[in-house]
Amino acid sequence: MSTETIDLKTRLITDFHAREAVMNGEASSEFHQKKRAGLARFEQLGFPTIKHEEWKYSNVRDLISVSYDFNAESSIGLAELEDLKVPAQQANILYFVNGRYNAELSTIISPVEKITISSLADAYKNDPARVASYFNELTKDADDAFTALNTAFTQDGVFVHIPDNQSVEHPIILRFVSDAREKNVGSQPRNIISVGKNSHVKIAEAFRTLGEQRSFTNAVTEINVAQEANVQYYKVQNESENAYHIGTTQVRMADRSHFYAGTVTLNGKFTRNNLNIVLDGEHCDAHMYGLYFPDGSQHVDNHTVADHQKPNSESNELYKGILRDKSKGVFNGKIFVRPDAQKTNAFQSCKNIVLSPDASMNTKPQLEIFADDVKCSHGTTTGQIDEEALFYMRSRGISQPEAMSLLMFAFCADVVSQIKIDSVREYLENVITQKLASK
Amino acid sequence: MLSINDLRASIEGKEILKGINLEVKPGEVHAIMGPNGSGKSTLASVLAGREEYEVTGGSVVFEGKDLLELAPEERAAEGIFLAFQYPVEIPGVTTINFLKTAVNEIRKYKGESPLDAAQFLKMVREKAKLVSMNDSLLKRALNEGFSGGEKKRNEIFQMAVLEPKLAILDETDSGLDIDALRIVAEGVNSLRSPERATIVVTHYQRLLDYIVPDFVHVLYKGRIVKSGPKELALELEEKGYDWIKAEVEAVG
Ligand SMILES: Nc1ncnc2c1ncn2[C@@H]1O[C@H](COP(=O)(O)OP(=O)(O)OP(=O)(O)O)[C@@H](O)[C@H]1O
Ligand SMILES: [Mg+2]
Numbered sequence: 001m002s003t004e005t006i007d008l009k010t011r012l013i014t015d016f017h018a019r020e021a022v023m024n025g026e027a028s029s030e031f032h033q034k035k036r037a038g039l040a041r042f043e044q045l046g047f048p049t050i051k052h053e054e055w056k057y058s059n060v061r062d063l064i065s066v067s068y069d070f071n072a073e074s075s076i077g078l079a080e081l082e083d084l085k086v087p088a089q090q091a092n093i094l095y096f097v098n099g100r101y102n103a104e105l106s107t108i109i110s111p112v113e114k115i116t117i118s119s120l121a122d123a124y125k126n127d128p129a130r131v132a133s134y135f136n137e138l139t140k141d142a143d144d145a146f147t148a149l150n151t152a153f154t155q156d157g158v159f160v161h162i163p164d165n166q167s168v169e170h171p172i173i174l175r176f177v178s179d180a181r182e183k184n185v186g187s188q189p190r191n192i193i194s195v196g197k198n199s200h201v202k203i204a205e206a207f208r209t210l211g212e213q214r215s216f217t218n219a220v221t222e223i224n225v226a227q228e229a230n231v232q233y234y235k236v237q238n239e240s241e242n243a244y245h246i247g248t249t250q251v252r253m254a255d256r257s258h259f260y261a262g263t264v265t266l267n268g269k270f271t272r273n274n275l276n277i278v279l280d281g282e283h284c285d286a287h288m289y290g291l292y293f294p295d296g297s298q299h300v301d302n303h304t305v306a307d308h309q310k311p312n313s314e315s316n317e318l319y320k321g322i323l324r325d326k327s328k329g330v331f332n333g334k335i336f337v338r339p340d341a342q343k344t345n346a347f348q349s350c351k352n353i354v355l356s357p358d359a360s361m362n363t364k365p366q367l368e369i370f371a372d373d374v375k376c377s378h379g380t381t382t383g384q385i386d387e388e389a390l391f392y393m394r395s396r397g398i399s400q401p402e403a404m405s406l407l408m409f410a411f412c413a414d415v416v417s418q419i420k421i422d423s424v425r426e427y428l429e430n431v432i433t434q435k436l437a438s439k
Numbered sequence: 440m441l442s443i444n445d446l447r448a449s450i451e452g453k454e455i456l457k458g459i460n461l462e463v464k465p466g467e468v469h470a471i472m473g474p475n476g477s478g479k480s481t482l483a484s485v486l487a488g489r490e491e492y493e494v495t496g497g498s499v500v501f502e503g504k505d506l507l508e509l510a511p512e513e514r515a516a517e518g519i520f521l522a523f524q525y526p527v528e529i530p531g532v533t534t535i536n537f538l539k540t541a542v543n544e545i546r547k548y549k550g551e552s553p554l555d556a557a558q559f560l561k562m563v564r565e566k567a568k569l570v571s572m573n574d575s576l577l578k579r580a581l582n583e584g585f586s587g588g589e590k591k592r593n594e595i596f597q598m599a600v601l602e603p604k605l606a607i608l609d610e611t612d613s614g615l616d617i618d619a620l621r622i623v624a625e626g627v628n629s630l631r632s633p634e635r636a637t638i639v640v641t642h643y644q645r646l647l648d649y650i651v652p653d654f655v656h657v658l659y660k661g662r663i664v665k666s667g668p669k670e671l672a673l674e675l676e677e678k679g680y681d682w683i684k685a686e687v688e689a690v691g
Contacts, residue, residue, distance in 0.1 A: 389529045
């Protein structure tokens with residue numbers, strides 16, 4: 001018996017050089033130099049194995065065992081998207097199909113003379129120097145192979161630039177669709193978001209899959225939050241049973257800024273989310289909320305970092321999960337309090353309901369505190385559904401499945417209620433209700 | 440209405456109910472008294488269908504149906520209501536939403552169409568008034584952070600909304616101030632009718648001043664060892680349980 005081994009790493013590196021060979025002058029641009037550095041980094045790191053501390057419970061072997069078409073064309077149109085649709089109120093909606101911006105499907109309604117909302121590719125065409133200067137700035141020290149890989153292959157994504165003192169009225173909704181109807185597809189969207197002083201914006205990334213073949217999404221988002229800015233950022237993953245998703249969101253916050261993240265994983269075969277927030281300012285506050293519902297043999301891994309670098313700031317984190325069947329969950333929450341970061345308040349909590357003896361949850365809070373005048377707390381719980389509560393409800397005539405879904409919905413409520421884009425929250429409420437009722 | 444015959448139940452291998460016999464007819468009020476740990480709450484829980492208890496013998500027939508065959512929610516739909524000695528706190532589910540689900544699930548069981556929001560609210564407002572239940576409590580998470588008295592009142596409020604045929608009140612009077620006690624008793628009495636029955640588990644005569652029982656039973660060590668008219672409660676209040684315990688021990 002012969003087994004074909006496909007070395008995805010070699011294939012990607014070869015691809016890179018082949019593309020580079022036909023680039024002409026562009027190869028010497030600052031942008032490309034950054035990509036080339038990304039490739040070198042990727043080459044050096046290689047795909048992580050479970051021997052890597054950060055990947056101990058998440059094995060990417062299966063993910064990298066096949067090849068993906070990273071340039072797959074898609075004939076996708078509005079008709080196919082209809083049932084993938086997240087209903088939206090008045091919003092800027094940008095579609096990315098297999099990683100590439102689709103202008104026909106997209107609508108941008110915010111005044112473009114004031115703020116830039118465009119595809120990264122277009123933004124680069126219009127102003128290469130500006131885009132290059134933001135690109136990979138926040139992630140440049142990342143010690144992560146997937147981030148480096150994304151950097152090497154950056155082609156498209158969103159570029160949002162909000163000047164100072166702007167309140168962006170309409171949310172920005174980014175819809176990433178993998179069209180895996182015909183073959184295994186890969187995409188590596190790169191989103192660069194820069195929010196000026198005292199500006200306000202709400203942004204959501206929604207990931208969906210069409211078709212039954214495999215999809216591999218390797219997404220990186222860089223968000224720079226200037227002084228006094230307020231950013232609400234949500235990531236919603238509702239992908240297929242064959243969807244592999246690795247994502248990193250890297251955030252830097254300046255003085256007196258506010259950042260809210262909501263990460264909801266509704267479906268997907270294998271999901272790894274890295275949310276890294278550097279609190280590089282005083283009196284700023286970062287909030288991280290997460291929710292995940294793996295079933296079958298799904299795997300969801302959330303790694304978060306709150307890196308307190310300056311005094312007087314606060315981070316606050318709540319992740320919750322409901323795990324069924326043979327699914328696995330991983331939560332790793334790091335809190336760093338650097339020597340200068342006196343008077344830091346940092347709170348972290350991860351709560352899980354494990355509904356099957358074959359499902360498991362692995363939680364690891366990791367606090368590294370180098371300042372003495374700080375308040376930090378963390379807690380994790382992993383339990384079953386509250387039997388007392390269940391009996392109480394049933395004794396009032398509520399059937400067992402209905403009582404279960406009410407209890408689980410209640411369990412999710414304090415995360416869902418944090419989602420401040422109405423259409424996204426309502427979408428989540430609907431999908432979660434269906435999901436909880438389905439078993 | 441309810442016929443309990445030689446009912447035995449145990450938990451973790453320990454027999455708690457050791458052959459209970461009780462006959463409740465429509466319109467009656469039965470008081471069950473007895474020392475701590477004698478099995479009163481166990482009996483109430485077994486009737487409501489709590490699954491931790493294993494029924495090891497006997498039978499319970501409610502309105503011609505084998506009660507022990509029914510799931511807790513089916514018992515509720517058939518008209519059994521248990522006011523818990525220790526009501527459970529359920530964060531994230533509002534009292535009003537909880538009750539709406541309960542009412543409509545029971546209606547579904549009976550083949551009735553669900554109440555719409557307006558009908559439901561109207562009904563709930565009336566019942567809330569009946570037990571002087573504050574509107575603000577209805578919007579809060581079920582029992583979460585409620586005071587002891589508020590929780591008990593919430594039990595009676597739920598009873599008023601669900602209008603059971605057989606209500607079992609497990610020490611609903613404990614932790615209530617005098618005014619609350621009267622209000623709760625009025626709530627119970629307002630539901631009294633020739634078709635309905637009530638089992639009141641209590642340690643105190645004072646509740647029975649308001650809800651006057653037709654029969655008083657003493658539960659001791661998993662058996663009903665004495666039954667009598669309402670005057671028995673007065674006698675117990677005066678003399679305690681020692682004389683009953685002595686009677687039981689004498690018989691052996
Ligand atoms: N879950 C349990 N595990 C073990 N023993 C139990 C459990 N539940 C009840 N028991 C035991 O069963 C016995 C009867 O308890 P029960 O709560 O029915 O008493 P009670 O008559 O209601 O008492 P009280 O007047 O204090 O409310 C007690 O000895 C109690 O410890
Ligand atoms: Mg008791």
